[in-house]
Amino acid sequence: MASDPQTLSDHVRFILRSVIDPEIGLNIVDLGLVYDVKADSEGHVSIVMTTTTRGCPATGYLKQASEDAANSVVGVTSTETQLTYDPPWNPSMIDEEAKKEMGIQ
Amino acid sequence: MPAVTLSRWTMSYFTVAAGFLLAAETAMAAGFGYPSVAIGAPATLIVVHMVAIGWLSLALTGALFQFVPVLIAKPLLSGNLVLPALALIAGGLIVLLFGFFALDHPLLAEHHCLAIGGALLVAGFLLAGFVLARTLWSGRPLALPARFAGAGLASLIATIFLGLVFAVTLSGSIFTGWGVALLTNAVPVHAFIGLAGWLSFTAMGVSYRLLSMFMLSPELDRKSSTFVFAAGAALLAIVVFAGSYAAIAGSFGPGTLVAGLVAGAVVLAVYGNDVLALFRRRRRKKLELNSQAAAMALILFGISAAAIAALLGAGRFDALVIAAIYLFVFGWLSGLVLSQLYKIVPFLTWLESFGPILGRMPAPRVQDLVNEARGRRWFVLYFAAVLAAAAALAFGLHYLFRAAMAAQVLGTAGILFETVRARRLHYATGKFPADLKKPRLLFCAASPSSKGD
Known part of the structure; x- marks a missing residue:
């Protein structure tokens, strides 16, 4: 049954x-890489995300990892990730709290 | 399947390059080459080319195969030529070194090793240059760091063609008046365009991007960095064409040299100011070891370049200039390459080992793959030894130079050992699944990003 x-x-x-950016060591949500997450009543999820550097060799892995992580959520039937x-x-x-934790100004 | 962009053979380039560095430093510590013999003696030429081609050029080329696709956000093209290029360059270098060795041994005089080695090197670098140039071409319009890499490649081609003319003339394979004139007068052009154009200008361009990436610095005002590119590239082109022409015509005036030095100093001053801005405006206040070591290399870049320019401008070409060039090669270029290997190797290793499991199980950070406290000791030893060796050269203290070289070998070996440990996941033990396959030292096992067309 699909969730709200x-x-x-x-x-x-x-x-x-649970998905970290390997270089900065912070998760992609607190890092501000996830621009948007939408779900519909059928459990289809669409994620809009970016990477810290365009052309970063980790891009494919981060995109795949986001889809894998999203698909592991109960109620998700499919995930589509768009890079922008x-x-x-x-x-x-x-995220302000994360900045303090990481010594980033 | 994720769009993996790992350069399959970059680790092989790094490994061969590291071997040449250790061999060259060990030879110098054993008293091989300058200052035990003359600066132009065959033994000196052997260690100089081991460092310039075997170490610096191979390491930079290997890094560019990984980094050019990042600069233009496009995959590497003709990647199937990368390994043959390595074989040609390493093989050609060994033949060239034998050719230098034979110059000192009359029994081996009837040989064409210099010409053959030179031709193999040209073939290898042309292949590598083709791969990089074709990839860069696909990424037009080029971002500024990529343009630096393009100008660096053009400088590489100029360096190796001048080198080839020297090699065939020295070996007596082809003997022309202009070849002899170039061999007699254009060695400084060859050295300048190789060290300043190919190695330094490329490193400067890449540093704009790497420093900003690793320190989270905002983009710079483009005017100054565009000036550094345009003025630097123009200066390099003038040095190659006017320098070669003057060498053949035998009309190289001191006024030209001073004008070139002043222009070069202005370009470097603007670049130095840009780099300072990147460090000052960084968001990540605590610098990682690789950035600290890169900062040291950049400081030594400024010091050694200023010293070389001032001494040459004053008309001196003696032990002091050689000491300054030593500082330029080992403090700036080698220091920078070692500092970046210490970052790039763990990064590539992380991508290969942990990229595929990311999002499915906890993964360590790239920084968890290194032990900075241990790495720092070796970097401190390395830079201290380089400074001591340069001082010993400046003051003509040959035994002190060899002792400093021995310490430099130890520092280099320590940095490389720590880098290999990162590659073998030594420090990440316990932070990854026990059945995870450790990456191979010589190549990246992940699907190559390149299209072998």
């Missing part, structure tokens, strides 16, 4: 915190 779309997207966003560089990521997008 809002709850499902919250769960996906939560599980995406508009707007390009910058350090001001990092």
